[in-house]
Amino acid sequence: MADAALRPLVELRDVSKDYYRDKFRVPVLANTNLDIPRGEFLAIMGPSGSGKSTLLNLVSGLDRATTGTVRVNDVDLGSLSESKLTKWRSETLGFIFQLYNLMPVLTAAENVELPLLLTGLTRRQRAEHVKTALAIVGLSERMDHFPRQLSGGQEQRVAIARAIATDPLMLLADEPTGNLDATAAHEILDLLGQLNEEFGKTIIMVTHDPRAARRAHRILRLEKGQFVHTHADALGAI
């Protein structure tokens, strides 16, 4: 158990990912190796098409590597069946998307409750979790508002509340500030920082925004499917 705790939360070993466009092989990631320790706030930067989102998809088990191994919390994702992977995702990960991706027909509270419906919690317990998650993101007063009644920043906060409702090990954020104005983006980054520091959530954030990336402990830069800079280099290049 002690060994497992010392091991990185995320381990990528010689991971490659190819896509096929008609008959043509398009390599997206090539022999990528990466360790992400528990509790780290990692930012991944890079131009469009560099493989950032693909990396996120592989770590989240939404996609499978062409070669190599992806291990998260000591689980080899390649060995899991589709249904086990789905269950594992619901128990381990929280997703934050650029376009928030809230269900427009549900209120803020109902959106946050969605992943909790997959658990064995009672209605009362689910309500407690929803209340707590919305309180953490500062939206206790907006529980009954529909997404259309919220600002972009508030929608993203609801999305974050949904991501943390099940108390996952790791948050995966794909351009979480990409659709927000500077003030709202700042607030969201503060919130992510708080989740990392106070609640110990491991966060992997894909971003184009250098200001957002600076909030992370470490920045990795991807180009043509390979990491090309480490922390200091990446910041220098920005």
Added chain:
Amino acid sequence: MKFLPYVLRNVLRNKLRTLFTCMSIAVSLFLLALLYAYIEVQDELGAKSVNYHRIGVVHANGLTFTLPISHVDKVRTMPGVKAAIPLAWFGGVYKDDKLPFAQFATDPQFVMQVFDELTLPDAELRAWQGDRAGCVVGARLAEKKGWKIGDRIPIKGAIYPVDLNLTLIGVYDGPDSSDREMLWFHWTYMDELLKQSRNAAAGAAGTVWVKGESAEVLPEVMRRIDERFASSDAPTRSMTEQAFQQMFTEMVGNVQAFIRNTALAVVFSLVCVAANAMAMSLRERTREVAVLRAIGFSRQLVMSLVLSEAVAIAFLGGALGVIGAKILFGIESVTSTLLPIMPVFYIPWSTTIFLLGVSAVIGLVSGIVPAWRAARLSVVDGLRKVV
């Protein structure tokens, strides 16, 4: 159950589309309810008629040929026969009625013995028996026409070249399933008029109706009747009341098969309409489905959510149409106005429940392809899609 609010919210997501889908299902199932109820009511009436131990005797060549009145007396004397009457269709026109009601020439001495589930006050029966130009009518017909005892009812002959000038003497009533829209008058009155006009139809009883002593004797009585007249000028074909009703229905073709085939075509087209609406709805929600899958909703769960939504929409439409029909045709005045040619009509519960089940099946079948596609959706591609 915990997913129900989400399913219902999606049902109401695009209210106009849901309304149109529901209405197309509602209107079609309303019509199907009428067609299926017709079959069921005929079957139920046929089944109930078994309890009345009645036999219908027609000419062996069919209903267009008539039996002579002498047959009636001969049948009355046969063992196992409780009563027998002539029942001749007059088919006249009352005032400017577009749809004629049933008028039968019969024998007032015995008719209440043959149709003993019907009731006619003794005083009215005796008065009718003593008045050759008198008639009695069913309660529903009297109500529909606004007739009272003593009213004059002139009926112009359409099949026969004679007119009837009748006086309403009595009103009979009976169970809900009985035909209470008939008019009965003296067979002798019609026969006199026909003789005066030297019409060849004089002396014809039309059909003969027999009340048997019990259900057990009916086969033997039918055999005896047909055997007795086999070598006469008017050979007979006897059948139970249930078989008679079936024969009558089948005169207009194989109605049941026609209705069932029509129903299948309607159900198929409804499946297409509902499937199209579901497919459109899910196409607009590709990203949402991908998000559900990403946060841990399994393929089976996504599929059952989509199927539940499709079933909810179809069931809503079905309930609207079928229960609407049940309520509407439960009101007697509505039934007699909308379906004046049906003396007994209602939507049985069995039809209601069956068609509600059909609407759920329509939803289920219409949802299969969209649900399967949603469940098979690539999460990565779905998240990339910007609608």
